[in-house]
Amino acid sequence: MTQLFGDPEQFGEDALRGFVAAHPDHVAPVDGGVVRSRPQADGRVAVVVGGGCGHYPAFHGLVGPGLAAGAVVGNVFTSPSARQAERVARAADTGGGVLFSFGNYAGDRLNFGMAQERLRHAGLDVRAVLVTDDVASAPAERRGERRGIAGDFTVFKVAGAAAEEGLDLDGVEEAARRANDRTFSFGVALSGCTLPGADRPLFTVPDGMMAVGLGIHGEPGVEDSPRTDAATLARVLVTRLLEERPADAGDRVAAILNGLGATKYEELFLLWGHVEAELRAAGLTVVRPEVGELVTSLDMAAVSLTLTWLDEDLERWWCAPCDTPGYKRNTALPAGAPRVFVRADETGAGAALPAADDASRQAASRLLHILRTVRQALHDNADDLGRIDAVAGDGDHGRGMCKGIDAAVRAAALVAERGAGAGATLTAAADAWADEAGGTSGVLWGAGLRALADALGDTGAVDGERVAVGVRAALEAVTRLGGARPGDKTLVDALGPLAEQLGAGVAEGLSLAKASSRAAEAATRAAEETASLRPRTGRAAPLAERSLGTPDAGATSLALCARTAAGA
Numbered sequence: 001m002t003q004l005f006g007d008p009e010q011f012g013e014d015a016l017r018g019f020v021a022a023h024p025d026h027v028a029p030v031d032g033g034v035v036r037s038r039p040q041a042d043g044r045v046a047v048v049v050g051g052g053c054g055h056y057p058a059f060h061g062l063v064g065p066g067l068a069a070g071a072v073v074g075n076v077f078t079s080p081s082a083r084q085a086e087r088v089a090r091a092a093d094t095g096g097g098v099l100f101s102f103g104n105y106a107g108d109r110l111n112f113g114m115a116q117e118r119l120r121h122a123g124l125d126v127r128a129v130l131v132t133d134d135v136a137s138a139p140a141e142r143r144g145e146r147r148g149i150a151g152d153f154t155v156f157k158v159a160g161a162a163a164e165e166g167l168d169l170d171g172v173e174e175a176a177r178r179a180n181d182r183t184f185s186f187g188v189a190l191s192g193c194t195l196p197g198a199d200r201p202l203f204t205v206p207d208g209m210m211a212v213g214l215g216i217h218g219e220p221g222v223e224d225s226p227r228t229d230a231a232t233l234a235r236v237l238v239t240r241l242l243e244e245r246p247a248d249a250g251d252r253v254a255a256i257l258n259g260l261g262a263t264k265y266e267e268l269f270l271l272w273g274h275v276e277a278e279l280r281a282a283g284l285t286v287v288r289p290e291v292g293e294l295v296t297s298l299d300m301a302a303v304s305l306t307l308t309w310l311d312e313d314l315e316r317w318w319c320a321p322c323d324t325p326g327y328k329r330n331t332a333l334p335a336g337a338p339r340v341f342v343r344a345d346e347t348g349a350g351a352a353l354p355a356a357d358d359a360s361r362q363a364a365s366r367l368l369h370i371l372r373t374v375r376q377a378l379h380d381n382a383d384d385l386g387r388i389d390a391v392a393g394d395g396d397h398g399r400g401m402c403k404g405i406d407a408a409v410r411a412a413a414l415v416a417e418r419g420a421g422a423g424a425t426l427t428a429a430a431d432a433w434a435d436e437a438g439g440t441s442g443v444l445w446g447a448g449l450r451a452l453a454d455a456l457g458d459t460g461a462v463d464g465e466r467v468a469v470g471v472r473a474a475l476e477a478v479t480r481l482g483g484a485r486p487g488d489k490t491l492v493d494a495l496g497p498l499a500e501q502l503g504a505g506v507a508e509g510l511s512l513a514k515a516s517s518r519a520a521e522a523a524t525r526a527a528e529e530t531a532s533l534r535p536r537t538g539r540a541a542p543l544a545e546r547s548l549g550t551p552d553a554g555a556t557s558l559a560l561c562a563r564t565a566a567g568a
Helices: 008-022 082-092 106-121 140-145 151-165 169-181 230-242 265-281 312-319 358-380 382-390 397-417 422-437 439-456 464-482 492-507 512-532 541-547 553-567
Strands: 027-030 033-036 046-053 070-076 098-103 126-131 183-191 209-212 223-226 252-259 290-292 301-309
Touching: 008 027, 008 033, 008 046, 008 070, 027 082, 033 082, 046 082, 046 106, 046 151, 070 082, 082 098, 082 106, 098 106, 098 151, 098 169, 106 126, 126 151, 126 169, 151 169, 151 183, 151 252, 151 301, 151 312, 169 183, 169 312, 183 230, 183 252, 230 265, 230 301, 252 265, 252 312, 265 290, 265 301, 358 382, 358 397, 358 422, 358 439, 358 553, 382 397, 382 553, 397 422, 397 439, 397 553, 422 439, 439 464, 439 553, 464 492, 464 512, 492 512, 492 553, 512 553
Parallel strands: 046 070, 046 098, 098 126, 252 290
Antiparallel strands: 027 033, 033 070, 183 209, 183 301, 209 223, 252 301
């Protein structure tokens, strides 16, 4: 929710005042909005955009060279008044006339319409282009009833670039109308937004569902649909927009993947990877895509996709440079083929393997079975590991362990299929785990498994003595690399007893299975006992008191892996 505010009724005015103070080189205040601090040249068309606040960088964040000459800003999700629109237009005008552009909402139509009448009566030439890009809000045969959402940005960008080129008011208006006619948006919401001072969102989305056909004023979607993964969502978004493709459209499109406040950049980039693939599969070429927050809705968790089918002029205006507080575009990218980097094979599948005998290859096969069994156990317990980690950490331990073991199994399977021995198989697993999981646990698990792999070797049977030596070497590698000692509340608190009891069991003549089982029990007890410890190192150390009563996540996951491996 929106948590920082003074008087909720004055949120828009307060936010706008701070915005002007933060960007004096770009904007100057006008009662009801902002204009450029450095006016356009005399005779240029002034593109004035606007609507309620809560949508930053739309609308006031888009004022500057190459884009809008001014923006009219109402309170949260509320149309500015006609007087405000009139004042901003007068301040932005330099003799070339004014083009208003805004989303197709009743309050905006009425207030900007009244402002037009007053300005025309005063002798100014004023036009208006309403944005109607939201395909979910009305069928194609009633295009004029559709509301404006993220397509606002495309129309504003084109109109601003056309004005910057020096087109007259007729030309700028035609450019904006052409952009609007070829721009279509479709989106989904995962949760509603909360107005300043409110204690609940404007709407809620049922668990496991998404609201299809979002608005940008806190309106719910037109229907609820089961929530899906990113790849499927990308297909849904693209498929719906392809249905709107103009009859005379070519194969070049501008695309905006827009987040509405709480769906952040990493999520958007992940989704864009799938969207781009869908567009490419449809035979489309994406020109200068935009992925980010361009037309928001306070803290709404939502995303929309906008496509504009380009012609030669629209593409030039879309790619034209601009400089505003909320959006900047440099000059057109230089021609030339982009560089393509090919990722190295994570498994080293093409590299030569150490010579291995049948006994070691058989051990590698058994080792792969153990890794797969451990993978299942980690996935089954990922949520619990995350909850333990979240007490004094960032809650990602379960996900990190799953990512590491998944990579380890893939890598081990590839080299085992090529006839690798136990050492090479586990080395591939160790390197993949460290590479994919990252973070502290990733590098420690990679180092520990590599030390164990060196002890197993690639010739001869894998017996208890080799495993015990390898686990002891893993403990030494982890402590040397990480610097943790027993009692620091880390995985070392479980790994130490594991190594000690495994070595003792093997020395007593126990089978590897029995010695491993006894050692795993010791590791489990030690992991549980970490609940009484205060962390002295690692990410949890600053929150030592909070972690009291909760076992260490790293020690817990290590004990889980030890028990699973012993059972397998």
